[in-house]
Amino acid sequence: MHTQIGKSLFKYALVAKKTFILALIMLAIGVAADLAGPFLARTMIDDHMLAIEKPFYETTATGKSTVEFEGRHFKRADRFAEGEAKGSEVRVLQVGTSFVFVDAAVADVSGARSFKDGILTLNQKDKTVGYPAVKLSATELFAFYKPEIPGIISLIGWYFAFLAVSIVMEFGKTYWLQSSANKVIQKLRIDVYAHIQRLPVHFFDNLPAGKVVSRVTNDTEAIKELFIAVLANFFSGIINMLGVYVALFLLDVRLGLICLFVVPIIWAWVILYRKLATKYNTIIRSRLSEINAIINESIQGMSIIRIFRREKQTEEEFEKLNDDYMKNQNKMLNLNAFTSHNLVNVIRSLSFAVVLWYFGSAQLDGTSVISLGVLYAFVDVLGRLFQPITGMVNQLAALDSSMVSAGRVFSLMDEPGEDVVDGSMPRYKGNVVFKDVSFAYKKDYVLKNISFEAKQGQTVALVGHTGSGKSSIINLLFRFYDPQKGTIMIDGQPVKDLPKQWIRQHMGIVLQDPYLFTGTIASNVSLGDERISRETIEKALNDVGATQILAHLPKGLDEPVVEKGSTLSAGERQLISFARALAYDPAILILDEATSNIDTETEALIQSALEVLKRGRTTFIIAHRLSTIHNADQILVLHRGEIVERGTHDELLAQGGRYYQMYRLQHGASDNPAAGGAEPRAVTPAANPS
Structure with a gap:
């Protein structure tokens, strides 16, 4: 699993490979300079x-490298x-804090010294x-040190030069790493x-938006x-x-x-560490995701929460998730506190102890073949070994959290999506045929052997109780879904x-509860499609009668x-949705009880516009108010996924079957069913989800 995630991350790192490589080169130069x-x-x-x-x-020679003494x-x-000729040998040796001059050759300077x-x-x-x-x-000692001063100054100069290089490389590395990570x-x-955008619609049925x-x-x-802190x-x-x-x-x-x-x-x-941390981080990221989901859901349904006084219960549900999130965060904190610095400090102390015991003690008694300069440099370098180890250990929590997050992102991207095909097809006529179509969301079929034909320009109404399959x-x-059996054809x-x-x-499509996006009325009609001009937007709004309503x-x-569209009325939102459908000039139009949320006056205003909208188009109407489908060319009555009746409004009333009963129920038993224009006394609930 980790290998697969690593490969996916590496593939994305190649997006900015040039800047990553540049950052790593600067990093290497900076390390060498340091x-x-x-x-x-x-x-x-x-x-x-x-x-x-x-x-x-x-x-007998004189110069910068010679010492004058007595x-x-x-x-x-x-x-x-x-x-070059050499004279007699002399030595300058340190005894305690003092130095002595020996006017003779000293074969072996090891051992304890006294003067x-x-x-x-x-x-x-x-x-x-x-x-x-x-x-x-x-003064005499300084005479012997004087020839060393130019070399010491030169080394100090080189030290500051390397320090400057290290600073520049550190800046470059940080900048290019962050720049690469952002890309x-x-x-x-x-x-x-x-x-x-490519995921099938049914995927979102089971995964909350949050x-x-x-x-x-x-x-x-x-x-x-991961790419900025951890990678660096x-x-x-x-x-x-x-x-x-x-x-x-x-x-x-x-x-x-x-x-x-x-x-x-x-x-x-x-x-x-990663075995333990991954367990906690998986829960942490999951809880954070659930927290986002419940916040999103609460905001979307705030009016319902207030109306039904569920504020306390919603808050308790949120607190439960938040407490679990905090509990697992604390487990991660404990894991890091018990391990990170403690482990590095123990290893560092152990390393220093071994080196100083083995070589330092030998240096003190004069038996070591390691010079004091080498020992000093070694201790310095060894100390530098633990700086990166500390940095790496401190980033282990971020590494594991990032890998868990990457796994969640790539698991989403691994979900099978729908292929996006470039191009388009000529506008079809809209002759629709369903032939022996059966369909199930899961196991049980919600549509069984559905067959019908809708010709261009016809209006087909789908009626039935909730869950009937409309x-x-x-x-x-x-094609949000495809049927398990049968064929659907267009033209x-x-x-x-x-x-x-x-x-x-x-x-x-025009929904019963239209969805408007953040923007303007014009952008909600065109949905940002550049092919729809301002004139087309204005004409569409005018044709559906929205101009005077929105004036x-x-x-x-x-x-x-x-x-x-919370600042607009239900009628205004629906009119914008009608104009959107008209502006796109579809060959097939679906009306999901599109006038049920509009008041009687507004409905009367757009009935004629609806006739214009349907003209020349194959129109499907999901109908709850049967009074709105009197003029449909074909009415399909569905019951438990099957078409149990079909025909025109008058034909179905004459049959005296299920449609007749539904009509009577809506209009009242005392009303004359033949009076097609009668206004219903009761309205069924909102559109079913079947």
């Missing part, structure tokens, strides 16, 4: 500060040119050696959102942290560790080998042979629409 410091310090200590104890030889000139042994009565004594393992010596004053997340969010929003926002933001820390940590180990082995192979034990410990700990027929027509061509987008291009709005067509 690690140059201990080497410069080692050179300064061993070749300049402690090198005063190297053999000096008397010389009228004689001396030069350090390693500064003689090849073939008394002009004699330098070296207590070695198997002997004690004494040499006549003179204690040097500060990657931009691409990922676009792809996730585009995939959501959870989908959480995947697109919170989870992708967590992935962004882990890559810089790995490069730093490689650089440190190279430096350790360059300083001393034995010291480097001793410190290799750190790597398997860290690796084992990362694996163990909406299911429309869902099949739009003689099976719909399964045509891309869904092509079919829907020439379909329009009171200050900005006219440019009046803002907010939160699904």
Whole structure:
């Protein structure tokens, strides 16, 4: 699972591969520049500060590299040119905090040193050696250090140069990593959102909108942290560790080998940590998603919550989720607190203890072959080894959280979507045929052997009680679903042979409760389609009678629409929905009891516009008020997924069957069913979800 997620993340990282590579190159240069410091310090200590104890030889030459002492000139042994004559050997050795001058060759300077009565004594393992010596004053000692000053200044200069390079590289690395991460997340969010548009409609039946929003926002933001903080820390940590180990082995192979034990410990700990953390993070991301879902649902249904006084229960449900979220967050905090810093500190202390015990003690008794400069540089470099380890360990929580979020995002993107096909098809006539169509959402069939034909320009009404299958027929027509049995054809061509987008291009729908998007009235009619001009929008609104209804709005067509049109009346929203359908000029029009939410006066106003809207189009009407379908060319009466009656309004009344009973129920038993224009006394509930 983690491997698959890693591959997907790597694929997206390639979106900004150039800037990522640039950032990593700058990171490597910065690490190298930073690690140059201990080497410069080692050179300064061993070749300049402690090198005063190297053999000096008397010389007749003078210059910057020579030392004048008591009228004689001396030069350090390693500064003689090849073939240059050397005089007698002398040594300058440190005893405690003082330095003494020995006018003789000293074969072995190891052992404990003491100076008394002009004699330098070296207590070695198997002997004690004494040499006549003179204690040097500060001025005399400085004369021996003076030739080292240019080298020390040069090294200090190089140190600041490398420091400047390190600072510039750090800035570049941070900038390019963040820039790359932003590109990657931009691409990922676009792809996730585009995939959501391709997901079949039934996918959203089982996944609350808030959870989908959480995947697109919170989870992708967590992935962004992966590319910025986690990637930066882990890559810089790995490069730093490689650089440190190279430096350790360059300083001393034995010291480097001793410190290799750190790597398997860290690796084992990362694996163990992730096993524990993934369990908590999966719950954390899931709870955050559920919190978003309940907030979204509460806002959408705020009026119902208030009306039925469910504020307290809703708050308790939210608190329960929030408490569980906090409980698992605390578990993650405890895991991090008990492990991260503690583990690194233990390993760091253990490493220092081993190195200082093995080599430091030998250095103190003079038996070590490791110079003090090497030991100092080693301790410095070893300390730097734990800086990246600390950074990596501190990012483990973010790493695991990001990987869990990435898994959630990619699992959404792995859901099978509908292919988006470019292009379009010519506007079809709209001859629709259902032939022996059976369909089930899950196991039980909600449509059984449905067969009918709707010719161009005809109006077909679908009636029946809730759950009879009316909406299911429309869902099949739009190809939100495909039937398990039977064939649906448009103009003689099976719909399964045509891309869904092509079919829907020439379909329009007006819902009982129309959905308006944030924008303006004009943008809700055109839905942002550039092919629909301003003139077409105005004509569509005028044809459905919306112009005079919307005349009171200050900005006219440019009046803002907010939160699904909450500032507009139900009638105004429905008129905009009618105009939208008209502007798109569909070949097939679906009216889902489109006038049931409109008052009588407004309904009368648009009845004539509806006739204009239906003219030349195949129209399907999901009808609850039977008085609105008197003029339908064909009425299909559905019951438990089957067509039990079909015919015109008058034919069905004459049959005296189920349609007749429904009509009587709506109009009252005392009314004359033949009086088709009678207004119903009772209205059935809103559109069924079947």
